[in-house]
Amino acid sequence: MATKARLSTIDWSGLFARHGLLLAACLSMVLPTLYSLATGPWTTEAGVQGPIVLATGTWLLLRRLPEIRAKAVHGSLPIATAMMLVAIPLYVFGRAFDFISIEVAALLLALLATAYAYVGFQVLKALWFPIFYLGFMIPLPGWVLDYITLPLKQLVSEVVTTTLQWLGYPVARVGVTIYIAQYQLLVEDACAGLNSLVSLISIGLFYVYILHNSSAKYSILLLMLVIPIAILANVVRVMALVLLTYYFGDAVAQGFLHNFAGMVTFTSALLLIFLVDTLLRPVRRWLGGEDGHAA
Numbered sequence: 001m002a003t004k005a006r007l008s009t010i011d012w013s014g015l016f017a018r019h020g021l022l023l024a025a026c027l028s029m030v031l032p033t034l035y036s037l038a039t040g041p042w043t044t045e046a047g048v049q050g051p052i053v054l055a056t057g058t059w060l061l062l063r064r065l066p067e068i069r070a071k072a073v074h075g076s077l078p079i080a081t082a083m084m085l086v087a088i089p090l091y092v093f094g095r096a097f098d099f100i101s102i103e104v105a106a107l108l109l110a111l112l113a114t115a116y117a118y119v120g121f122q123v124l125k126a127l128w129f130p131i132f133y134l135g136f137m138i139p140l141p142g143w144v145l146d147y148i149t150l151p152l153k154q155l156v157s158e159v160v161t162t163t164l165q166w167l168g169y170p171v172a173r174v175g176v177t178i179y180i181a182q183y184q185l186l187v188e189d190a191c192a193g194l195n196s197l198v199s200l201i202s203i204g205l206f207y208v209y210i211l212h213n214s215s216a217k218y219s220i221l222l223l224m225l226v227i228p229i230a231i232l233a234n235v236v237r238v239m240a241l242v243l244l245t246y247y248f249g250d251a252v253a254q255g256f257l258h259n260f261a262g263m264v265t266f267t268s269a270l271l272l273i274f275l276v277d278t279l280l281r282p283v284r285r286w287l288g289g290e291d292g293h294a295a
Contacts, residue, residue, distance in 0.1 A: 026114065029091060033107050036100055041139040048266070049199035053136045056206050060130040067126070072119035083113035104138045129209055136202040150176075155231065157187045160239045169246065178238075183245045187238060197230040200269055207273070217287045218280075225276055233269035 041047030087110035094103030112131065116124055124131065153176040161173040164180070171180040176187040204226045208219040 022114070026111070029107055029110060032095070033103055036095075037104065037137070037139075040100060046145070046198070047139055049202045050137050050139075052199075053134060053202050053206075057130050057134040057137075060133065060206075060209075061127065064127060064130075068119055068123055071126070072123050074118065075116040075120040077117065080113045080117035083116070084110060087113060099141075101139050101141045108134060108138070129205075133202070133205055133209070136198070136205075140198065152231070153187045156235055156238055159235050160187075160242060163235075163239065164242065169243075171242070178242055180242055180246050183250055185242060185245060197227060199266065200226050200230045200273065203270065204273055207277075211277075218284045221283070221287075222273075222277060222280070226273060229269050229272050229276070233265045233272070236268075237265040 037047070037050055042050045087106045090102055091106035091110060094100065094106055112124070157173055157176045157178055161171055161178055164171040169180060171178060173179070178185045178187065201223065204223055208222055
Protein backbone atom coordinates (compact mmCIF):
# COMPACT_ATOMS: atom_id res chain seq x y z
CA MET A 1 0.00 0.00 0.00
CA ALA A 2 1.26 3.48 -0.82
CA THR A 3 2.17 5.69 2.09
CA LYS A 4 -0.14 8.70 2.25
CA ALA A 5 2.40 11.13 3.64
CA ARG A 6 2.54 14.12 1.36
CA LEU A 7 5.95 14.78 -0.11
CA SER A 8 5.14 18.47 -0.24
CA THR A 9 6.11 18.56 3.47
CA ILE A 10 9.63 17.40 2.61
CA ASP A 11 12.43 19.94 2.62
CA TRP A 12 13.15 19.80 -1.10
CA SER A 13 16.16 22.07 -0.76
CA GLY A 14 17.88 19.38 1.29
CA LEU A 15 16.80 16.49 -0.90
CA PHE A 16 20.13 16.05 -2.65
CA ALA A 17 22.04 16.32 0.62
CA ARG A 18 19.98 13.56 2.24
CA HIS A 19 19.91 11.29 -0.81
CA GLY A 20 23.42 11.71 -2.11
CA LEU A 21 23.90 7.96 -2.58
CA LEU A 22 20.78 7.69 -4.72
CA LEU A 23 21.84 10.71 -6.78
CA ALA A 24 25.30 9.21 -7.30
CA ALA A 25 23.74 5.90 -8.40
CA CYS A 26 21.50 7.66 -10.90
CA LEU A 27 24.37 9.69 -12.30
CA SER A 28 26.51 6.57 -12.60
CA MET A 29 23.90 5.22 -15.01
CA VAL A 30 22.74 8.41 -16.72
CA LEU A 31 26.10 9.97 -17.62
CA PRO A 32 27.69 6.92 -19.34
CA THR A 33 24.49 6.27 -21.30
CA LEU A 34 24.24 9.91 -22.40
CA TYR A 35 27.86 9.74 -23.54
CA SER A 36 27.13 6.56 -25.53
CA LEU A 37 24.13 8.21 -27.14
CA ALA A 38 26.02 11.42 -27.90
CA THR A 39 28.88 9.54 -29.55
CA GLY A 40 26.69 6.92 -31.21
CA PRO A 41 23.03 7.12 -32.28
CA TRP A 42 22.76 10.90 -31.87
CA THR A 43 25.48 11.43 -34.46
CA THR A 44 23.41 9.66 -37.11
CA GLU A 45 20.33 10.78 -39.00
CA ALA A 46 18.31 8.03 -37.29
CA GLY A 47 18.95 9.54 -33.85
CA VAL A 48 18.72 13.23 -34.63
CA GLN A 49 15.60 13.57 -32.47
CA GLY A 50 17.36 12.28 -29.32
CA PRO A 51 18.80 15.53 -27.94
CA ILE A 52 15.61 17.40 -28.85
CA VAL A 53 13.45 14.85 -27.05
CA LEU A 54 15.71 14.91 -23.99
CA ALA A 55 15.67 18.73 -23.75
CA THR A 56 11.96 19.22 -24.43
CA GLY A 57 10.91 16.20 -22.35
CA THR A 58 12.92 17.46 -19.37
CA TRP A 59 11.32 20.88 -19.80
CA LEU A 60 7.86 19.31 -19.79
CA LEU A 61 8.64 17.68 -16.44
CA LEU A 62 10.25 20.74 -14.87
CA ARG A 63 7.28 22.97 -15.73
CA ARG A 64 5.06 20.58 -13.74
CA LEU A 65 7.20 20.65 -10.58
CA PRO A 66 4.66 22.64 -8.50
CA GLU A 67 1.98 20.10 -9.37
CA ILE A 68 4.32 17.21 -8.61
CA ARG A 69 5.20 18.63 -5.21
CA ALA A 70 1.55 19.25 -4.34
CA LYS A 71 0.22 15.82 -5.33
CA ALA A 72 3.15 13.50 -4.61
CA VAL A 73 2.84 10.58 -2.22
CA HIS A 74 5.32 7.78 -1.62
CA GLY A 75 4.79 4.80 -3.88
CA SER A 76 4.86 1.16 -2.88
CA LEU A 77 8.41 0.10 -2.00
CA PRO A 78 7.89 -3.54 -3.12
CA ILE A 79 6.64 -2.41 -6.54
CA ALA A 80 9.51 0.06 -6.94
CA THR A 81 11.99 -2.64 -5.90
CA ALA A 82 10.50 -5.12 -8.39
CA MET A 83 10.87 -2.55 -11.17
CA MET A 84 14.50 -2.00 -10.18
CA LEU A 85 15.16 -5.75 -10.15
CA VAL A 86 14.11 -5.78 -13.79
CA ALA A 87 15.80 -2.53 -14.83
CA ILE A 88 19.27 -2.97 -13.31
CA PRO A 89 20.12 -6.40 -14.83
CA LEU A 90 18.79 -5.23 -18.22
CA TYR A 91 20.90 -2.09 -17.97
CA VAL A 92 24.04 -4.07 -17.11
CA PHE A 93 23.34 -6.51 -19.95
CA GLY A 94 22.73 -3.76 -22.48
CA ARG A 95 25.82 -1.82 -21.49
CA ALA A 96 28.08 -4.86 -21.29
CA PHE A 97 27.11 -6.17 -24.73
CA ASP A 98 26.63 -2.76 -26.37
CA PHE A 99 22.86 -3.06 -26.92
CA ILE A 100 22.13 0.65 -26.70
CA SER A 101 18.37 0.19 -27.15
CA ILE A 102 18.15 -2.14 -24.13
CA GLU A 103 20.49 0.09 -22.15
CA VAL A 104 18.43 3.25 -22.68
CA ALA A 105 15.11 1.47 -22.10
CA ALA A 106 16.42 -0.03 -18.85
CA LEU A 107 17.74 3.35 -17.73
CA LEU A 108 14.35 4.98 -18.30
CA LEU A 109 12.67 2.13 -16.39
CA ALA A 110 15.08 2.61 -13.46
CA LEU A 111 14.38 6.35 -13.40
CA LEU A 112 10.65 5.63 -13.59
CA ALA A 113 10.92 3.24 -10.64
CA THR A 114 12.77 5.89 -8.63
CA ALA A 115 10.17 8.52 -9.51
CA TYR A 116 7.35 6.13 -8.57
CA ALA A 117 8.92 5.48 -5.18
CA TYR A 118 9.05 9.20 -4.43
CA VAL A 119 5.92 10.64 -6.06
CA GLY A 120 3.56 7.69 -6.50
CA PHE A 121 1.33 6.34 -9.25
CA GLN A 122 -1.16 9.23 -9.48
CA VAL A 123 1.56 11.75 -10.27
CA LEU A 124 3.10 9.46 -12.89
CA LYS A 125 -0.35 8.96 -14.40
CA ALA A 126 -0.76 12.73 -14.70
CA LEU A 127 2.68 12.90 -16.34
CA TRP A 128 1.91 10.15 -18.84
CA PHE A 129 2.75 12.25 -21.90
CA PRO A 130 6.25 13.44 -20.87
CA ILE A 131 7.07 9.86 -19.80
CA PHE A 132 5.80 8.41 -23.10
CA TYR A 133 7.52 11.19 -25.06
CA LEU A 134 10.90 10.50 -23.44
CA GLY A 135 10.61 6.97 -24.77
CA PHE A 136 11.55 8.36 -28.18
CA MET A 137 15.10 8.59 -26.82
CA ILE A 138 15.33 4.81 -27.18
CA PRO A 139 17.15 4.06 -30.47
CA LEU A 140 15.33 1.60 -32.68
CA PRO A 141 17.12 -1.79 -32.87
CA GLY A 142 18.78 -2.61 -36.17
CA TRP A 143 16.40 -5.50 -36.95
CA VAL A 144 13.43 -3.15 -36.56
CA LEU A 145 15.03 -0.66 -38.94
CA ASP A 146 15.74 -3.40 -41.49
CA TYR A 147 12.19 -4.76 -41.26
CA ILE A 148 10.47 -1.40 -41.69
CA THR A 149 12.79 0.34 -44.13
CA LEU A 150 12.57 -2.25 -46.90
CA PRO A 151 8.94 -1.51 -47.89
CA LEU A 152 9.57 2.21 -47.42
CA LYS A 153 12.61 2.06 -49.71
CA GLN A 154 10.61 0.19 -52.32
CA LEU A 155 7.76 2.71 -52.12
CA VAL A 156 10.05 5.73 -52.38
CA SER A 157 12.08 4.29 -55.25
CA GLU A 158 8.94 3.28 -57.17
CA VAL A 159 7.31 6.71 -56.80
CA VAL A 160 10.52 8.50 -57.83
CA THR A 161 11.06 6.25 -60.86
CA THR A 162 7.45 6.49 -62.05
CA THR A 163 7.42 10.29 -61.68
CA LEU A 164 10.70 10.80 -63.53
CA GLN A 165 9.63 8.41 -66.31
CA TRP A 166 6.45 10.44 -66.71
CA LEU A 167 8.62 13.59 -67.00
CA GLY A 168 10.65 11.95 -69.78
CA TYR A 169 13.89 11.06 -67.99
CA PRO A 170 15.79 7.88 -68.94
CA VAL A 171 15.24 6.15 -65.61
CA ALA A 172 14.51 2.59 -64.53
CA ARG A 173 14.31 0.65 -61.28
CA VAL A 174 15.32 -2.80 -60.07
CA GLY A 175 14.24 -3.34 -56.47
CA VAL A 176 15.53 -0.32 -54.55
CA THR A 177 18.21 0.52 -57.12
CA ILE A 178 17.48 3.39 -59.50
CA TYR A 179 19.24 3.62 -62.88
CA ILE A 180 19.40 6.95 -64.70
CA ALA A 181 21.56 7.37 -67.81
CA GLN A 182 24.89 5.73 -66.95
CA TYR A 183 24.45 6.12 -63.19
CA GLN A 184 23.23 3.66 -60.60
CA LEU A 185 21.81 4.82 -57.25
CA LEU A 186 20.83 2.68 -54.27
CA VAL A 187 18.00 4.03 -52.11
CA GLU A 188 19.52 3.62 -48.66
CA ASP A 189 17.85 3.53 -45.24
CA ALA A 190 18.53 7.24 -44.71
CA CYS A 191 16.52 8.05 -47.83
CA ALA A 192 13.66 5.69 -47.09
CA GLY A 193 11.80 8.02 -44.77
CA LEU A 194 11.97 6.03 -41.51
CA ASN A 195 14.62 8.24 -39.93
CA SER A 196 12.76 11.46 -40.57
CA LEU A 197 9.48 9.70 -39.79
CA VAL A 198 10.56 8.86 -36.23
CA SER A 199 11.98 12.36 -35.73
CA LEU A 200 8.89 14.07 -37.15
CA ILE A 201 6.51 11.94 -35.08
CA SER A 202 8.37 12.76 -31.87
CA ILE A 203 8.56 16.49 -32.61
CA GLY A 204 4.99 16.41 -33.93
CA LEU A 205 3.85 14.85 -30.66
CA PHE A 206 5.47 17.67 -28.72
CA TYR A 207 3.94 20.29 -31.01
CA VAL A 208 0.46 18.78 -30.77
CA TYR A 209 0.66 18.35 -26.99
CA ILE A 210 1.69 21.94 -26.38
CA LEU A 211 -0.75 23.60 -28.77
CA HIS A 212 -3.67 21.21 -29.12
CA ASN A 213 -3.80 19.13 -25.97
CA SER A 214 -7.48 19.99 -25.53
CA SER A 215 -8.49 18.30 -28.81
CA ALA A 216 -7.75 14.58 -28.83
CA LYS A 217 -9.48 13.97 -32.20
CA TYR A 218 -7.62 16.76 -33.97
CA SER A 219 -4.31 15.73 -32.40
CA ILE A 220 -4.72 12.20 -33.75
CA LEU A 221 -5.63 13.56 -37.19
CA LEU A 222 -2.56 15.80 -37.32
CA LEU A 223 -0.26 13.00 -36.18
CA MET A 224 -1.67 10.70 -38.86
CA LEU A 225 -0.73 13.30 -41.48
CA VAL A 226 2.89 13.26 -40.27
CA ILE A 227 3.45 9.86 -41.91
CA PRO A 228 2.55 10.82 -45.51
CA ILE A 229 4.34 14.15 -45.07
CA ALA A 230 7.55 12.37 -44.06
CA ILE A 231 7.31 9.93 -46.97
CA LEU A 232 6.53 12.73 -49.45
CA ALA A 233 9.49 14.76 -48.19
CA ASN A 234 11.81 11.81 -48.75
CA VAL A 235 10.41 11.19 -52.22
CA VAL A 236 11.37 14.78 -53.06
CA ARG A 237 14.79 14.23 -51.49
CA VAL A 238 15.56 11.10 -53.51
CA MET A 239 14.24 12.71 -56.69
CA ALA A 240 16.49 15.72 -56.13
CA LEU A 241 19.53 13.47 -55.62
CA VAL A 242 18.70 11.48 -58.76
CA LEU A 243 18.46 14.69 -60.80
CA LEU A 244 21.68 16.04 -59.29
CA THR A 245 23.40 12.83 -60.31
CA TYR A 246 21.95 13.04 -63.82
CA TYR A 247 23.00 16.65 -64.42
CA PHE A 248 26.18 17.03 -62.34
CA GLY A 249 27.52 13.54 -61.74
CA ASP A 250 27.71 11.10 -58.87
CA ALA A 251 30.46 12.95 -56.96
CA VAL A 252 28.34 16.08 -56.52
CA ALA A 253 25.17 14.27 -55.47
CA GLN A 254 26.88 11.95 -52.99
CA GLY A 255 29.08 14.60 -51.42
CA PHE A 256 28.04 17.59 -49.37
CA LEU A 257 24.73 17.98 -51.19
CA HIS A 258 23.60 14.52 -50.03
CA ASN A 259 23.85 15.48 -46.34
CA PHE A 260 22.53 18.96 -47.04
CA ALA A 261 19.52 17.44 -48.78
CA GLY A 262 18.76 15.45 -45.63
CA MET A 263 18.72 18.57 -43.46
CA VAL A 264 16.62 20.50 -45.96
CA THR A 265 14.17 17.59 -46.23
CA PHE A 266 13.66 17.36 -42.47
CA THR A 267 13.26 21.12 -42.08
CA SER A 268 10.86 21.32 -45.01
CA ALA A 269 8.74 18.47 -43.66
CA LEU A 270 8.58 20.13 -40.26
CA LEU A 271 7.50 23.44 -41.80
CA LEU A 272 4.93 21.57 -43.88
CA ILE A 273 3.43 20.14 -40.68
CA PHE A 274 3.06 23.67 -39.30
CA LEU A 275 1.49 24.78 -42.60
CA VAL A 276 -0.97 21.87 -42.61
CA ASP A 277 -1.91 22.70 -39.03
CA THR A 278 -2.66 26.28 -40.06
CA LEU A 279 -4.70 25.22 -43.09
CA LEU A 280 -6.70 22.75 -40.97
CA ARG A 281 -7.82 25.43 -38.51
CA PRO A 282 -11.46 25.17 -39.70
CA VAL A 283 -11.29 21.39 -39.16
CA ARG A 284 -9.95 21.99 -35.66
CA ARG A 285 -12.88 24.26 -34.86
CA TRP A 286 -15.31 21.75 -36.39
CA LEU A 287 -13.94 19.00 -34.16
CA GLY A 288 -14.41 21.24 -31.17
CA GLY A 289 -10.70 21.67 -30.55
CA GLU A 290 -10.06 25.36 -30.20
CA ASP A 291 -6.44 26.16 -29.51
CA GLY A 292 -5.54 25.15 -26.01
CA HIS A 293 -2.48 24.55 -23.94
CA ALA A 294 -1.27 21.53 -22.07
CA ALA A 295 -2.15 21.43 -18.43
